[in-house]
Amino acid sequence: MTDPASYDYDLFVIGAGSGGVRAARIASGHGARVAIAEEHRVGGTCVIRGCVPKKLLVYGSHFAEDLKDAQAFGWTVGETSFSWPALRDSVLNEVTRLEGIYGQTLANNNVTVFKSLAKLVGPHEIELADGQRITAGHILIATGGWPVRPDVPGAEHGITSNEVFHLETFPKRVVIAGGGYIANEFAGIFNEFGAQVTVVNRSDAILRGYDEQIRDRLLQISMAKGIQFRFNCPFEHIEKQADGSLSIRLAGADPIEADLLLFATGRAPRSQGLGLEAVGVELAANGAVKVDDYSQTSVEHIYAVGDVTDRVQLTPVAIREGHAFADTVFGGRPVKVDHSTIPMAVFSHPPIAGVGLTEAQARNQLGSVKIFTSDFRPMKNVLADRNERALYKMVVNAANDQVVGLHMIGPDSAEILQAAAIAVKAGLTKAQFDETIALHPTMAEELVLLK
Structure with missing residues (x-):
């Protein structure tokens, strides 16, 4: 076996998104010599072209309804107009600020950053776009996904x-x-x-x-x-x-x-052109890098985390996988990521949030279930004369009273669900929800008043 000291780095990460950056930072904290390569911008999909700028656009768009509703609450609102360039530039400036923070985090943790395309040219060898070759004891693929365009003319x-x-x-x-x-x-x-x-x-x-x-x-x-x-x-x-x-x-x-x-027709794992198959890394039919419970590929020293594995395409999942990889390989503490009971949200108008089994999934898996719902008009909507109604739904295993799913649509549903997801993950029962005194007046109180 080659002496680890003979390699340029203990870990080379390809892709500086959320998963790759977390893995690099934690591995360095465990004493590893770490480098990371990113051909676009540090921060990856979430920070640069995904959840962060999109959520800022969601915030901006909510003012359209808020300005209308304000009049019902006594505010006199004059003539209003919307400037797309103003919002766009503010959002892009925030993205640039966050990119700088990510870069500073890597620098603070002594991670060498190569702003370049990188690919494998040997089991332990990486080649950058300028032809420079680097060796590493371990390699982590964290290149994420890429939007899919349909194959149609035009x-x-x-x-x-x-x-x-x-x-x-x-x-x-x-x-x-x-x-x-x-x-x-x-x-x-x-x-x-x-x-x-x-x-x-x-x-x-x-x-x-x-x-x-x-x-x-x-x-x-x-x-x-x-x-x-x-x-x-x-x-x-x-x-x-x-x-x-x-x-x-x-x-x-x-x-x-x-x-x-x-085109919002899905995202594909971004594994092509990395030289993976040439060194023996197995890929699924859709290009996803195949990994085991510890994010290890078919090649012992090569790992992969995040969307490129196509397990669960969510930023917090990639972060958790990157952290677990670093602890497993460099921290001497094997860690598996639990991909069950992951809370999810859709920042639509109004937003959707859910965790655990849907009603259909619960009936298929458990057989006997109890469903509790609350269909109500939020207090703010009542005064604003907005007919939009919220819907909260609890799915309960009838055999043991365990809450196995929570699903909701309505204002701030994602903010409410994050805390409630802890209860579902912990396996709490409907009775325990019922025993909790309501926090009134809130929308969240409906979760402990479901009948």
Whole structure:
């Protein structure tokens, strides 16, 4: 076996997103000599082109309704207008600030950063874009995922979530392809900013995998807000017209004229071009890096975490996996990440949040279940004369009274669910929820008043 001291680094990380940065920092803290390579910007999908800038757009879009509702609370609101360039630039400036913090974190932890494409050219050897070669005892693949474009003529005229934060002008007519969380989040954002939004989905439902009652409620509310949906409509052809607009042709439906087409049709693991297969790393059919419970690949000293493994495509999961990898390999403490009972949220208008089993999943897995719901109009909506209703749902195992799922749609649902997810993860019972005194007046109190 080669002496570890003969390598340039103990750990070389390819990809400086949330998972890679956490792994690098923790491994360095355990005494490892660490380097990381990133061909784009430090921070990865979440910080640069994902959850952070998107959540800031969500905040910005909420003011459209808040300004209207303010009048019912006694505020006199004058003429208002929205400036896309002002919000866009503020968001991008915040992204740059956060990128700097990530870079400083790596520097503070003595991690060497190579701002370059990197690929494997041998079992322990990495080549950078300029031809420089580096050796490492262990290699971590943390390159994340990349948006998928459908294979249809004219697809190049559409954009993905990577480019949406950089739009020069705000579009008046937007078509969003897809039915998942990215599609529904941007549908709400663009709609609140005043665009005419049409969501086109090749299947017959939105948000597959989420509780059916909750996603149906979002569909109803979205349609009431003016968002249009076309289901079972595959794309056939996209044409760019003389005035710069798009003519989008769908199978079995009338064409749609739009100023912007956003593809939100999923993300694929970004494993191509890294030289993985040449050194024996096994990949799944979709390009995901195959790993075991400790994030180890088919090659003993090569590991992978985050979206490139396609286990659970969520930033906190990538962070947890990166931390566990570093503790396992360099901290002398083997750690497995528990991928069950992970809380999830969709920052739609209103937001959705859920943890644990949906009603359908519980019935399939447990057989006998009890369902408790609260369908109510939040106090703020009542005074604002807004008819939008929240829906909270609890799924309980009838055999032992354990709460196995919580699902909700309504204002601040993600903020409320984070604490409630602890109870579900801990296996608490419906009786224990009932024994907890309500915090009144709040929306969250509905969780301990469910009948």
